[in-house]
Amino acid sequence: MGRSDIGAATQRTPTTTRSNPARLATADAVLPPGEAALPRPSRPRLEARRWNKRTRRDALVFVAFAAPNVLLILLFTYRPLITNIYYSTLDWTLGAASATSVGLGNYVEFFDSPDASAVLGVTAIFTVTTVGGAMALGLLVALTLNQRLKGRTFARAVVFAPYVLSGVGVGLVWLFIFDPTYGVLSWMLRGIGQLSPQWVNDPKLALVMVILVYVWKNLGYCAVVYLAGLQSVPPQLLEAASLDGASSARRFVSIVVPLLSPTTFFLLITTLLSSLQAFDIIRIMTPSGNGTSTLIFDSYLQAFGSYNRAGYSAAISVVLFLALLIMTAVQLRFVERKVHYS
């Protein structure tokens, strides 16, 4: 599991550093020759000399190597989180030189308006259905790929491919397929005597459409991650259950599903985070956000659509960030406990 690995790796760092023979070897150079011949690992006297010349130079090297990246992350990833909170208290037109402070006015306005329930509702529907859909279909595809079939490596690559493609390009391809007059879908519907619905103009169907395309683009990711999980299920366990007379459905529910729970947990977190940030497909398929205004898209439309309402947009961004934060925290707190680790 990703999370537990991160923890394990973090704890490994100091050990690695301390027993790093490279550093010990150079430190030996400043010691008397007799000392240098002693066995290498863990020498308290070396540890005591924390700030000798060598460590100072190491510190300088560290700063030179890591500082550019760390400063960029601070400036463009962390700073915006704080600036957003400040902007969210302003009544400010994007591009205007001055702004008036309105305290929590933007939040009050958002939650008082009918927008809030619409936007939060659309976000919830989009997130739940895309996460559920991609994970369920991904598991089905993974179960198929887990059999010894010819061409399954090829199929795995094909199914994963949409995940690496531009959401804008993918969105356009599907917009053509969904076109009510010239699209393949309308042609197929005509074949069974049906008229194609107006996918883009009907707010409800527009949401269905972007959900379908988003699931199409992301299910390969879930499939590949689930496949790796399935391949770590010990075959002896399944064989033993099989000998005991367990049906394949029973083996799946009682053995495979519990053993997959760390994978499921990992996927739940990663797909939730990416679904809440889905932008490309929604923007290209439904530019006006009619029926598809999720938090992230509404925040974009408010600031960079026709309104230029920077303060209001920042408030929505803060709401989105809080939603992400709470969801991650809740998952870490409650879900992980119930997850089976082998």
Next chain:
Amino acid sequence: MSGTLTNSSTGRGRPLSWQNLGRTVAGGYLPLAMATLVVFLPLLWMLLSSLKAPGEIVTTDLALWPRNPSLQNYADAASTVPFARFFLNSVIVTVVGSTIKCILAIFTAYALVFVRFPFKRVIFLLILVALMVPPQVSVLPNYVLIAGMGGLNTYWGIILPGLGTAFGTFLLRQHFLTLPQAILESAEIDGAGHWRKLWKIVVPVSIPSIATVALVTIVSEWNEYIWPLIVTDHPDMMTLPVGLTQLVNSDGGTQNWGMLMAGAVIVLLPILIIFAALQRYIVSGLTQGSVTG
């Protein structure tokens, strides 16, 4: 991939029979083919449509193959918007952005693993948490900052805010931790400093991991949409995904599906080719951390 049809049945101790064959097809090959086709057909349709004449697209009587395949739609797209320029911009942004990001990731990961520093844990945690911060949330403040610095419609304005790399650093750090210490030891005896150890030992033995980071970075830089969309409004500075939006909104763009599919091909094909050639690295990079990290 290793098993044949016969192996798959006999491998589990079952005799080869028509019943088993039927089961393998119904439970294996049929869904496998379906999943593959569901992904493949829309992309094939895009490619074929981009080669069709307008009359073959604006029709309710669909044919799969173009009657007279031509590149007219590509020419139309290029004359409606500066597509060659979009392509060049995308290449510049992707190459420069990915190169710098990879170098930053290599340096940072090396420092985190091999260089002693008192606040290393804190710095690592900072980078780890940055992985979880949604980039979309930072768009407005970064726009205000970059616009204030005069970065709208410039290459550096497009590239700079995305340069800090938490993903690449994390992935390389995990890999560097697994390197055997003995190889660095011998270099140390030869009196090599950090610079030489990094470039002469650590980087050469880590090429597969660096390739993974590079490929994943290239893919995400090429596809990046929201930031270039906001930071450019001059066609000469737009990247391909932004330019594609421009094409949709152009006078001749609405419903001109042949031309729009040609545009989509230009955006998707380079990544599809890279993916086809190097999918092993890309898949492992993007699904990293899921099972064994």
